[in-house]
Amino acid sequence: MKALFTAAFAASALLAAGAMAQDGPTMKRIAETKTVTIGHRDASVPLSYIGQDGKAQGYSIDICLKIAEAAKEELKLDKLDIKFVSLTPQTRIPLLTAGTVDIICESSTHTLGRSRQISFLNTTFLTGSKLLVRKNSGIKRIEDMNGKILVAVLGTTNEKAAQVEVDKKGVKLKGDIVKVKDHTQAMLNLEQNRADAYVSDDVVLYGLASASKNPAEWEVVGPYFSYDPYGMMIARNNDDWRLVGNRAITKLIESGEMVAIYKKWFEPGPTKINLPLSDRLRENFQIIALPE
Amino acid sequence: MGAYNWNWPILLKEPYFGWIVSGFGNTCLIAVIAWAIAFPLGSAVGLARTTELPWLRLIGTAYVELFRNIPLLAQMFVWYYVVPELLPNDWSQWVKRDMPYPQFYTAVLCLGLYTASRVAEQVRSGIEAIPRGQRHAGLAMGLTPGQVYRYILLPVGYRTIIPPLTSDFLGVFKNSSLALTIGVLELTSQARQIEEYTFAAFEAFATATVLYCMVTGLVILIMRQVERRTRIAGTIALGAS
Numbered sequence: 001m002k003a004l005f006t007a008a009f010a011a012s013a014l015l016a017a018g019a020m021a022q023d024g025p026t027m028k029r030i031a032e033t034k035t036v037t038i039g040h041r042d043a044s045v046p047l048s049y050i051g052q053d054g055k056a057q058g059y060s061i062d063i064c065l066k067i068a069e070a071a072k073e074e075l076k077l078d079k080l081d082i083k084f085v086s087l088t089p090q091t092r093i094p095l096l097t098a099g100t101v102d103i104i105c106e107s108s109t110h111t112l113g114r115s116r117q118i119s120f121l122n123t124t125f126l127t128g129s130k131l132l133v134r135k136n137s138g139i140k141r142i143e144d145m146n147g148k149i150l151v152a153v154l155g156t157t158n159e160k161a162a163q164v165e166v167d168k169k170g171v172k173l174k175g176d177i178v179k180v181k182d183h184t185q186a187m188l189n190l191e192q193n194r195a196d197a198y199v200s201d202d203v204v205l206y207g208l209a210s211a212s213k214n215p216a217e218w219e220v221v222g223p224y225f226s227y228d229p230y231g232m233m234i235a236r237n238n239d240d241w242r243l244v245g246n247r248a249i250t251k252l253i254e255s256g257e258m259v260a261i262y263k264k265w266f267e268p269g270p271t272k273i274n275l276p277l278s279d280r281l282r283e284n285f286q287i288i289a290l291p292e
Numbered sequence: 293m294g295a296y297n298w299n300w301p302i303l304l305k306e307p308y309f310g311w312i313v314s315g316f317g318n319t320c321l322i323a324v325i326a327w328a329i330a331f332p333l334g335s336a337v338g339l340a341r342t343t344e345l346p347w348l349r350l351i352g353t354a355y356v357e358l359f360r361n362i363p364l365l366a367q368m369f370v371w372y373y374v375v376p377e378l379l380p381n382d383w384s385q386w387v388k389r390d391m392p393y394p395q396f397y398t399a400v401l402c403l404g405l406y407t408a409s410r411v412a413e414q415v416r417s418g419i420e421a422i423p424r425g426q427r428h429a430g431l432a433m434g435l436t437p438g439q440v441y442r443y444i445l446l447p448v449g450y451r452t453i454i455p456p457l458t459s460d461f462l463g464v465f466k467n468s469s470l471a472l473t474i475g476v477l478e479l480t481s482q483a484r485q486i487e488e489y490t491f492a493a494f495e496a497f498a499t500a501t502v503l504y505c506m507v508t509g510l511v512i513l514i515m516r517q518v519e520r521r522t523r524i525a526g527t528i529a530l531g532a533s
Contacts (some may be wrong), residue, residue, distance in 0.1 A: 023517065043456070094493055097296040113491070114490070116490070117493075154477075154481055155486075174389075179475050180474075188373060193385075193390065194388045273402060
């Protein structure tokens with residue numbers, strides 16, 4: 001019996017050694033379980049959301065499926081299963097650090113503060129703070145917000161940026177920025193005239209406007225007053241896994257697939273968001289397509 | 293958990309420290325004001341359910357069933373998003389745009405009215421636990437119904453229900469976290485905000501948990517004192533809460 005165990009142990013050790021020389025826990029886990037677990041959001045349209053068929057989908061998900069494929073090749077696995085786990089902003093960090101999910105594919109801004117806890121792949125989407133207003137409101141930029149009410153989702157980078165911008169430009173809002181729980185509630189505040197403008201990433205605002213009862217009623221205004229680069233999130237201390245991810249992203253860009261994925265989801269995309277590929281994002285793709 | 297990067301000192305940095313302090317303050321303020329609404333209102337409704345007047349009992353029962361049976365979260369939404377739409381136009385505009393801290397007052401009102409339905413049930417059960425003979429004896433001695441309540445039923449009834457009332461008082465503190473769904477920056481929502489800014493999820497929520505435990509622990513201590521001081525010798529054992 002003991003001999004059997006020893007033999008089995010030796011064989012598995014040999015197999016593992018043959019497959020890879022890895023330094024991060026995530027790649028090791030992927031190799032052992034032959035599964036990549038992708039964390040996604042329910043309603044970050046069209047980056048990461050649950051479609052009408054009940055499956056996770058979106059721009060970020062498509063990119064992550066390619067990264068998973070790259071991991072399969074890198075580890076020379078005969079098969080690789082994909083598992084999806086739905087996350088909220090409150091559960092994503094614990095689940096990532098605990099190893100429940102291997103990669104989070106949604107719409108998170110890459111910040112230095114957040115990088116203390118987790119690690120980001122190269123930027124695959126660029127957006128920034130703008131305002132969603134009624135077309136007849138006369139608001140064209142944040143300077144027009146004197147005496148008006150501004151709403152933001154609690155804890156977002158947009159809320160932070162809006163506060164800085166309001167202070168800098170000396171705008172006298174009516175009261176403090178109203179903070180709500182999610183996009184839906186922010187939109188409800190606008191629709192009920194509780195607020196005059198909603199500050200968020202422009203991709204979110206275009207998505208909300210296109211999904212509203214009367215899309216013609218709304219417009220997204222203002223120059224960007226913050227830049228929000230989105231990236232996939234992985235656990236820290238996983239240099240090999242990050243390399244697999246960034247290399248897969250580079251290959252997608254070089255092969256032109258990245259632009260195709262973008263067009264599939266944004267021009268106009270299944271949710272009719274109609275957000276053409278910006279020059280900035282195109283340039284970003286060129287920059288992060290690192291030489292081999 | 294090996295990959296988690298503990299960072300406790302960040303909670304002492306501004307603005308995060310200030311957020312926790314203000315969140316904790318808001319939580320306590322919401323709970324105390326809501327309780328100040330719930331206790332008298334709940335007592336009145338509970339009393340109404342024990343009177344001999346059918347219409348008063350009907351009102352009391354309707355109130356309790358309405359507020360007790362609808363989830364608190366749904367009530368928050370109704371008070372904040374639906375009720376202002378039903379008001380006349382001027383009032384609606386005032387509530388939505390000119391009233392200071394609309395989220396805060398809406399949350400306090402909602403939580404107060406909800407908790408009142410629970411207090412009402414405690415008060416009713418406290419009074420009904422007293423043998424009916426006492427009420428009749430009081431009336432037979434020539435006391436008015438008001439005097440029966442004032443001198444016989446309420447003094448004993450309130451003493452009996454101190455332990456379950458303590459639970460409802462604690463409930464107000466814990467339920468106040470639902471105020472975050474309509475945008476009140478109380479303790480839980482500030483913890484969330486810190487988590488969003490720093491990703492220090494465990495530190496922020498652990499701190500919030502400890503603060504909740506501290507304030508509820510304090511409430512328990514105070515209520516025990518109240519129970520001990522108001523005890524009638526030989527009638528009520530000191531609660532095991």
